[in-house]
Amino acid sequence: MAMSGGNAIRGTRVGAGPMGESERGETAPRERIPYFCANGHETRPSFAAEAEIPEFWDCPRCGLPAGREQTAPPAAPRNEPYKTxxxxxxxxxxxxxxxxxxxxxxxxxxxxxxx
Incomplete structure (x- = not known):
């Protein structure tokens, strides 16, 4: 029985079992917080329940700052023109x-x- 396409257990070491909570420990309780940017994108990063939630978060789609208020997202930062x-x-x-x-x-x- 020949395998085509290489090693079936690529990326693991011999004797490695399933990587689960028993080996890593329990995960902290988490919550997803919605952020909205001026382009109307919504992102929901996950934070530990006891973590301090930041006021702003960079939008992963366009890079603009995103805030917690959907109706009043933060304005795009002003880009200063290059000065000689x-x-x-x-x-x-x-x-x-x-x-x-x-x-x-x-x-x-x-x-x-x-x-």
Missing amino acids: HLAYVKERRSDEDGAAILDEALARLRASREL
Whole structure:
């Protein structure tokens, strides 16, 4: 009697019995908590009965935050647009400051070339 397709007990070790509660211990009482995201998806993660239930949960379908209220799900987080280094500099310095700094740098450069 030949078996085609490989080993019938792949993934087990010799002498391994059924893995049940007798070997792992009893499971803690659990409860499923519904969460709703802004796209209307519902997810029901399972928590231990004595666990602290989080206010928000990430939606596994779209990644948006999900809340416990179906009628008022949390809003999607605002994505800040990418800022260039120049944009950050312009937040800290005015055009007049930039012109003064450029004039100082050019003056130093010209002075160093005259030596």
